[in-house]
Every structure is written in C-alpha cells, then in structure tokens.
Amino acid sequence: MISVEQALEKILSYVDILEEKQSPILDCLGQVLAEDVYSSINLPPLDNSAMDGYAVQSRDTLGAGPQSPRILRVIDTVTAGSISRYEVEPATAIRIMTGAPVPKGADCIVRFEDTDETLRKKSSGEIGILCEVKTGSDIRRAGEDITTGSLVLKKGTVIRPSEVGVLASLGRAKVMVIRRPVVAILATGDELVDANQPLPEGKIYNSNTYSVAALVLRCGGIPKILGIALDKEDSLIAGFHQGLDADMLITTGGVSMGDYDVVKDVLAKEGEITFWTVRMKPGKPLAFGTIKGLDKNGKARKIPHLGFPGNPVSSMVTFELFARPAILKMTGKKNLTKPMIQAVIENPIVNTDGRRIFARAIVEKRDGQYFAQLTGPQGSGILTSMSLANGLAIVPEDKPGVEKGDMVQVMMLDWNEEI
Ligand code: AMP
Numbered sequence: 001m002i003s004v005e006q007a008l009e010k011i012l013s014y015v016d017i018l019e020e021k022q023s024p025i026l027d028c029l030g031q032v033l034a035e036d037v038y039s040s041i042n043l044p045p046l047d048n049s050a051m052d053g054y055a056v057q058s059r060d061t062l063g064a065g066p067q068s069p070r071i072l073r074v075i076d077t078v079t080a081g082s083i084s085r086y087e088v089e090p091a092t093a094i095r096i097m098t099g100a101p102v103p104k105g106a107d108c109i110v111r112f113e114d115t116d117e118t119l120r121k122k123s124s125g126e127i128g129i130l131c132e133v134k135t136g137s138d139i140r141r142a143g144e145d146i147t148t149g150s151l152v153l154k155k156g157t158v159i160r161p162s163e164v165g166v167l168a169s170l171g172r173a174k175v176m177v178i179r180r181p182v183v184a185i186l187a188t189g190d191e192l193v194d195a196n197q198p199l200p201e202g203k204i205y206n207s208n209t210y211s212v213a214a215l216v217l218r219c220g221g222i223p224k225i226l227g228i229a230l231d232k233e234d235s236l237i238a239g240f241h242q243g244l245d246a247d248m249l250i251t252t253g254g255v256s257m258g259d260y261d262v263v264k265d266v267l268a269k270e271g272e273i274t275f276w277t278v279r280m281k282p283g284k285p286l287a288f289g290t291i292k293g294l295d296k297n298g299k300a301r302k303i304p305h306l307g308f309p310g311n312p313v314s315s316m317v318t319f320e321l322f323a324r325p326a327i328l329k330m331t332g333k334k335n336l337t338k339p340m341i342q343a344v345i346e347n348p349i350v351n352t353d354g355r356r357i358f359a360r361a362i363v364e365k366r367d368g369q370y371f372a373q374l375t376g377p378q379g380s381g382i383l384t385s386m387s388l389a390n391g392l393a394i395v396p397e398d399k400p401g402v403e404k405g406d407m408v409q410v411m412m413l414d415w416n417e418e419i
C-alpha cells in the first residue's frame with residue numbers, strides 16, 4: 001500500500017496545466033490569468049473632482065472665512081460624464097459634481113459645505129467661499145490609479161472579484177486565462193437511483209455524483225455528469241466511453257473486493273492501473289490510472305482516471321486529497337493544498353491498522369487556540385459527518401492513536417472568519 005504523499009505525487013505527475021482560453025471576465029473568477037495585462041488608458045483618464053463643490057482658482061480663496069466670504073461668479077455647472085466648455089478665470093467658479101472632469105483654469109475644489117450655497121438663491125449667479133483651499137485639494141489626478149502603458153495584472157494572477165473590477169476599469173471585457181478542466185463523473189452501482197426518481201425498495205439515492213460534481217465546481221472545474229452505470233462490464237464501458245473527451249474521469253464505487261466491483265476489470269481493459277490502494281482511512285481502495293482516449297484531432301491520449309471508493313465520505317475525502325490538487329494543477333494554480341492548522345483534539349482516536357486517519361471534525365477557536373471535536377460516528381457511509389465538519393483531523397499512520405488533549409494537524413475543508 002502506498003502513502004498519501006506517494007499517491008498524490010503519482011497523480012500529479014500525470015496531469016499538466018491546460019491550454020489558454022479567452023473568456024468573458026465574469027467567467028474568469030478563480031481562474032489563472034494567462035497574459036500580462038497592460039493598460040491602454042490612464043485611470044482616471046482625466047483630473048476629476050473628488051467631491052461635490054466648486055472648481056476655482058486657489059488664490060481666489062485667500063483670506064476667505066465664515067465672516068469674510070470671497071464672492072465668485074458662477075459661470076457653469078459640470079456633472080460626471082460631461083466636460084465644461086468654459087474656463088475658470090480669476091473671480092469665477094464652476095459648480096462641479098463628484099467624478100466630473102476639472103474644468104480648465106481651476107486648480108482646486110471647494111466643497112459645498114465650505115460655501116454659502118444653502119443660504120443664497122441660485123439666481124444670484126454667485127457663490128461665497130467660506131475658507132481657504134489649497135491648490136490640488138479634492139482633485140483626483142489623471143493616472144493616479146493606473147498610468148497608460150503600465151503592467152496592471154501579471155500572468156499567473158488568480159482572478160478575484162477585485163481583478164474582475166480592475167479588468168473592467170481598463171475596458172477589458174475578455175481576457176486570456178487557463179481554461180477550466182472538464183471532469184467526467186460516473187457513479188457505479190446496481191443499487192443507485194437518481195435523486196429525481198422514486199426510491200424502490202432495496203435501492204439508495206446516488207449522492208456521490210452530486211457531492212463530487214459540487215466539489216469539482218468549487219475548485220474551478222466543469223463537471224460532466226455521466227449518470228449511473230450498473231455493476232456490469234458493458235454498462236461500465238459504455239459509461240467510460242461517454243467521458244473520453246474529458247480532462248479527467250472520476251468513477252465512484254466498484255473498487256473494493258466485492259463480487260460486483262468490476263471497475264478494476266474494466267480499467268485493465270480500457271487503460272492501465274497505476275495503483276490500487278492507499279494507506280489511509282477513509283479512502284483505502286482508491287484506484288488511479290489512465291483511460292485510452294482520443295483528442296480533438298483523433299490522436300491517442302491518456303485520460304487520468306480516479307476510481308473513488310463508493311462510500312460517500314470516502315469519495316469526498318479522496319476528492320479533497322487527490323482530485324482537487326490535480327484539478328488545481330491543471331488550472332495553473334500553484335497552491336494545491338488545503339490550509340493546515342494545529343489543534344487540540346477533544347476526543348480520543350484509535351488507529352487500529354497503521355493507516356492515516358482523516359477524522360471529520362468541527363474546529364473552533366477559543367482563547368486563541370484551535371480545538372477539534374469529532375462530528376460523531378466516523379463510519380465512511382455517514383455523509384452527515386462531512387456536512388457537520390469543517391476540517392479533517394489527521395492521525396499519522398505510524399501512531400496507535402491520539403488521546404484527548406493531544407495536538408493534531410487538521411486539514412481545513414472550509415475556512416471562515418468565525419474559526
Ligand atoms: P462500493 O465501493 O461500490 O462497494 O460501495 C461502497 C458503499 O457505498 C456501498 O454501501 C454503496 O451502496 C455505497 N455507494 C456506492 N456508490 C454510491 C453513490 N453513488 N451514492 C451513495 N452511496 C454509494
């Protein structure tokens with residue numbers, strides 16, 4: 001049996017970063033930028049007002065005070081999006097709104113509240129300035145955010161909402177990113193029924209397809225749901241064949257020692273098996289190999305195949321440990337691991353057979369220290385244990401277990417501010 005690290009290393013050696021693709025910026029959230037983005041414009045493009053007020057010449061405000069207003073003639077009003085045809089000359093002012101380009105001749109903005117505007121009739125055509133204002137006050141300079149020709153976002157940047165905004169601010173509606181991998185998902189098992197069907201006696205609902213598809217979405221992939229295959233060779237082969245255009249194929253179930261676990265037989269025919277079991281719990285009967293497929297040009301290629309155990313917890317845990325890093329590598333990400341923390345374990349865990357245990361735990365922070373409490377029964381069929389958990393507490397394979405109060409490593413599945 002190989003270790004978790006050996007298994008991951010093997011899987012990662014079979015996957016590579018995918019090609020670049022031009023995409024609308026909103027579709028690029030979470031993707032890796034595949035080009036250096038330079039600006040073809042200044043941002044802001046023109047000097048503009050940071051406040052609602054009056055654009056004036058600063059020297060016209062000298063000596064101004066609440067008791068000694070400096071009276072200026074108002075020659076125009078300029079709003080955001082338009083440009084005044086007039087020039088501010090000595091003893092004149094142009095009424096200006098936030099974001100409007102600063103008119104020629106003006107060198108500062110006097111805010112509304114520093115004028116006597118509310119006390120006077122509009123028809124007076126004049127404004128009283130009630131304080132001295134320095135040159136440059138409340139003017140946002142052209143190019144103060146971004147200058148024409150500058151490198152704004154580097155190739156390799158992971159696109160977050162702020163990068164989507166920056167791209168839009170440059171007028172970039174589309175950008176080159178590493179494309180998202182298509183991950184085909186095939187559930188296997190004669191007992192499975194899809195969630196939109198009534199449940200006959202003796203059957204169970206197929207949850208793996210949905211939990212795995214949701215995990216694929218969460219790490220930036222595109223799930224391609226292939227439905228349910230029966231535990232028969234021809235049904236499985238037909239299912240496999242529908243997934244040959246994908247970048248990765250995930251099957252769930254059929255990889256343990258049962259009479260109907262035919263995935264491995266089919267795998268041996270349709271591709272090759274690289275390894276079969278991993279020293280971990282849950283998730284021991286994890287299979288990895290490649291399936292023979294064809295690329296767009298009809299050339300032979302190998303599709304990485306992950307054969308997850310059927311138990312719902314096992315398939316989710318093996319996804320987080322192996323499929324997620326592989327998908328992230330394909331999308332060009334550098335950080336492939338979930339955050340790890342040290343926590344005080346609040347329940348004993350016994351390790352009976354020298355495997356690495358990933359126990360479902362609820363991590364909380366109390367008095368600056370992380371505590372991890374088990375979610376309850378740890379059977380690999382108890383899917384609600386995943387739903388309760390925000391982390392997986394790890395017991396190393398070479399330890400007989402951990403006692404309450406021991407420090408353990410926890411792989412965080414979810415991370416939020418309350419932790
Ligand atoms: P297997 O690995 O096929 O032997 O399945 C192990 C256990 O997981 C069995 O109890 C199956 O019924 C269950 N199981 C397998 N596939 C699924 C699935 N897609 N959704 C829910 N449970 C499953």
Ligand code: MG
Pocket residue numbers: 188189190231253254260261310
């Ligand atoms: Mg099965």
